[in-house]
Amino acid sequence: MIFIIFTTSAVDMIRYMEEEWETLIASIETGELPPWDEIKEPHFPPRPERAAQLRAVGKAADQAGWLVKIWPMLKSAISIGSGVFSVAVPKLRFYLGPDVQLRSLGFLTSEAHVASVYDPSDLNLFKVSSQDLIEYLDVVKEDNVSSIVPPIGKHYEIVCTTRDGLWRYRLGDIVEIAGFDPTDGSPIIRYFGRRNVITWMAGGALTEQHITAAILAVQDTLAPIVEFTAIIDSHSGIPTLAYLVEVHGELHPEATKAPMKLHGELCRLNEEFDPQRMQVPTIRVLEPGTFGEYRQWRIEVTNSGSGQAKVPVLMWDNSAREWMLARVRRELTADPNTGALQG
Incomplete structure (x- = not known):
């Protein structure tokens, strides 16, 4: 079994193994680790036969089911794959294989255990099973918070009162009531997103859901997306949504059409957007491994745990933005004057 908090971290692990493959094989073969400063016991029993097996399998590269090839007894992987982490699920499934x-x-959450897995085959379906008090705040009527189970299909913010001292703490997570467990009536929920209208643009509210849904909808034109974030780029004088993406493999032949497709998708998702005022988004393709390196950099800069090194859907931190922009290898955009596609 593989147990790792986020699917994005699992993809980071695979990439790191690929980058350090020869070092990994040599260490297993000889029983000695490289001379890293923080390693106090660099020796362990050598396993030349195991090293030979792994050498025959080779690096991950584009091998479907690669994780099963190196760990034949692997039967399951447990990781959070809902919300923004869903973007890494296709690539992780590729390396896990169909079985x-x-x-x-x-x-x-950091504050409480809200719900347990309800359907193991669905990464975004949970049964509320917390021993703390869970209440539901109507996203439309903020003064309407209740522990009474709300109707199916509506969206609510989770409010939590814990045994450890938090009193009616707003988690900021929005859920959709999907149904109720027939055995005990417990609510079944789906994670919907974070509670906040991120910003206003072109006459409408630009939310986390809009940003995520739009970029995932253009993968067939751009390339399979490993991970992404977005920034508001104002250097031209007009706020423009700019995506920073890491892709799997090469860009598709018609990738330069992706910005215009993004523009249309954003306007479709929110009819309040004025297509004439909405600037065509830019797409900046990052170097492979950028998001994994970002998480490590963030941990070191903030002195926080790996569970807190999350990539936001919309990035406001200037130092983080500059760090990301320094790793752009290609930009896809449309000329602001002619609308001609560039990239």
Whole structure:
């Protein structure tokens, strides 16, 4: 079994193994680790036969089911794959292969355990099973918070009162009521997103859901997306949505058409957007491994744990933006004057 908090971290692990493959094989073969400063016991029993097996399999590259090839007994992987982490699920499934079950860890936050996995085959379906008090705040009527189970299909913010001292703490997570467990009536929920209108643009509210849904909808034109974030680029004088993406493999032949397709998708998702005022988004393709390196950099800069090194859907931190922009290898955009596609 593989147990790792986020699917994005699992993809980071695979990429790191690929980059350090020869070092990994040599260490297993000889029983000695490289001279890293923080390693106090660099020796362990050598396993030349195991090293030979792994050498025969080779690096991950584009090998479907690669994880099963190196760990033949692998049957399941447990990782959070809902919300923004869903973007890494296709690539992780590719490396797991069709016979390994990918299951969610549950609906967990730093403050409380909110819900458990309800359907192992669905990464975004949870049964509220917290021993703390869970209440539901109507996203439309903020003064209407209740522990009474709300109707199916509506969206609510989770409010939590814990045994450890938090009193009616707003988690900021929005869920959709999907149904109720027939055995005990417990609510079944889906994670919907973070509670905030991120910004206003072209006469409408630009939300986390709009940004995510739009970029995922253009993968067939751009390339399979490993991970992404977005920034508001104002250097031209007009706020423009700019995506920073890491892709799997090469860009598709018609990738230069992706910005215009993004523009149309954003306007479709929110009819309040004025297509004439909405600037065509830019897409900046990052170097492979950028997001994994970003998480490591963020951990070191903030002195925080790996569970807090999350990539936001919309990035406001200037130092983080500059760090990302320094790793752009290609930009796809449309000429602001002629609308001609560039890239």
